[in-house]
Amino acid sequence: MSKTLVFSAVVLTAALLLQSCGVLRQVQEAQNFARCQFRLKTVDRIRVADIDVQNVKSKSDLNLLDAGKLGLALAGNSLPLTLRLNVEAQNPNSSAAAMNRLEWTMFIDDIQMVTGAVSDRIEIPQNSSALVPLDISVDLLKVLSGKSAETIANFAFNLAGEGGKPTRFMLRIKPTITILGSDYSQSFDVRTEFTSGRSILQ
Template identity: 40%
Template structure:
């Protein structure tokens, strides 16, 4: 009889552990739904390899760098590279976690590129904040197909506002969390700007 009871107790523990994990992950999913996201800053801005972090117009560049940009946009790809920092704030009493996040990047409401953050991110409880740095690479000639060279160059300038605020940027995010090893993805995207706005 004691062996039977011991076996039943062991089985109960075996089944209880995954149930507790599922419950915890389900709680994190609900917690994540109340988190706030915003675009914190943009830095390391470069056009065709030229630092344009604080450049507002073409005349702010040296003649050499301005010439390099003009040549680059006329002869080949015109890469825009930067790091966009997304700030996530968790006002809840429990940690929030995500395992993946699909994203779409827009500048001036024009879609530039899209991709996936494929890493686990934990957002601490009680107004804890996590910063998610995202390295971006955009071929402006492709994204702005049909635009002239001057328009493409000017588009890639003045992207960092005061305090490096990404005022011209918008992100659409779609978080995913694993529950019992099954990915649960939010239906649709949330739109994130420079102000906090929770998942809806």
């Protein structure tokens, strides 16, 4: 057998072995990811109508400028709510876990707010955790269509701490892993409560 044929055979064998190792690694990462534990860790960067309400305990705490901005937004066609939802993924396995895409749907007090996706690959090292920040943007006037302006404002400020009942957050996540060009996914819910105010729409 010529040296060229021998070299080609070695290269082909090495390529097949590398591909096999790569597939096995992907399968292991996927299996590990299925055993990961998720929780909603924190909610921060809460803004309503571009007003920072993270530390505002009541609408009465707003200054004149912010109160005016809120009033104009409620009287208009849009009341944007933005926030960051920090999801903690805990990997209890002895090797890394990974996913290629994460689709999600956010609910607040059992009301579907918005859907989105993280398209970047997420890796979680062995026996450790990773924080996945989700930046949320939703128009409350559209989501809560038919509710009074006062009710919508109460709902928004409840997230920042006004009121006496917990706000219920639920994230429906659908992680996707890719093996040999094919996508595999599974949906499940991650629920939590933050004691931050009224939770029932009137």
